[in-house]
Amino acid sequence: MAELEPTTREWSDRIRRLLNELKLTQAGLADRLGVSPATVSRWLAGKNEPTAETYVALGNLAGRPDGAYFWERAGIDTSELPDASLRQTLSSIRASLEDFNLITTKKVSQHLSGNANAVAIPLMNVTAFGDRVPPHENVRLSQAKVEDVLLAPLSWCPHPENMLSMHVAGDSMFPVIPSGSILFVDTAVTERSHLNEKLVVVAHRDLGFKVARLQRLAGSDLLVSANPKYLPLDVSNATKWKIFGEVLWWVSKDAKHDS
Template identity: 60%
Template sequence: MSNQSSADSDWTDHIRRLMTSLKLSQADLATRLGVSRPTVTRWMKGSHEPTSASYLAMGNLLGLPDAAYFWERAGVDPSNFPATKLQGSISSLRVDLRDFTLISGKKLTRGIVDSKSNAVILPLLNITAYGDRIPPGPHVTLAQAEVLDVLMAPLSWCPHPENMLCMHLCGDSMAPLIPPESILAVDTGITDRAQLDKKLAVFSHREHGFKVARLQRLASSDILVSANHTDLPVDVTDQAKWKAVGAVAWWVSKDALPQNVDKN
């Protein structure tokens, strides 16, 4: 975001209270949010405002009711949550998840989030992970990514809520496990390859963009293996070129439309 005058930078007081509440130093907050220490320093001075993604992450660190300020600064419509506690259900979300199916086999219906549940607001970024060998358009890095929309999910779905983000999936390389055009929730707090071994993960290449598949660590190489075995494995051994973005925590996809039945 562009520079702001110190008179308008009330975010500094809220960030200071956040750090006090969670007993975090500026360095601690930078680490938790995945930003640099100088970035936090500029926020505290009021010279630069946090990005929408950083506001969402800070809100997720706090949880309701204290998260409301940060989520509003990120552009989330405050009518989506009361000032004191989250109430309602998945059907009240800004992104209507009634049209989605959780791939664990459960249908997302009313009642999954009740008045006693904690929730996390996740940024849906303008980045796309792909499965086949041809990237879907120009590569947008995480640093360049913008928030297109937000999703709300139960806290229990988000092991590291401040590190969660969402992205689109393009292509059928993960079918039938993950249908094309799904939305992936990625836990960027898990990037160690030993932890990602045999898990669904997203990797990033500076030229080829984001790749999603299951990581398999072999004796002398790391490869990504797609669910659709018509797609060849991808060698991601070179850590200078292939960076681990995080583990796929869960995903949602649109229900398949029923096929027309020929009654003749």
């Protein structure tokens, strides 16, 4: 047990230092990260360590060079990220889905040039299912791991510290969102009143994550699929169906055709 104390002190001290640098209260940091003040208090006391996705969010708040520590704690290899500040030296990216490809850390140097702000978005080993079939294994976000980190323009991310990306499986959103796509989700937006007719990811404790368009009717909330063969799914019970976040955009590979 004694061998763990230096590590525990380090991540607790780093979070405390970030609080001071950002001039935030514990409640203020909790609000930025979407957690409870009690959770932040337990971090500072060294009782509970942040999850991987929270470490990435802390890194985004801190920026380089301090952010590298938090990203590494999340399991991200920062050796291939640019040495200079992410907030000042990441390249100018033309904000168009037609000519911009989200890239992994391994290709940063090949595709970025100029000056612009960018956000490091963790790709989690979590899958949102676009149909009624639940995942074979329901990976809870608190147990999820970071597979990679993707970069996107800051202007695309209203709440950069709350951005996550995840996989999609199933055909209920085809042809809008093909199976195998990657969703980029703003987890800060969860109020149903703000999400009518928006694409959302909804979480069920037993059925995992679902992606569809939220349609609010008098007395009921429905998830409506793009594929007409799937009937709307009633998600009115907010105790069972939690809004995980708004889908801001997604990327998918071109279909392969035999020549």
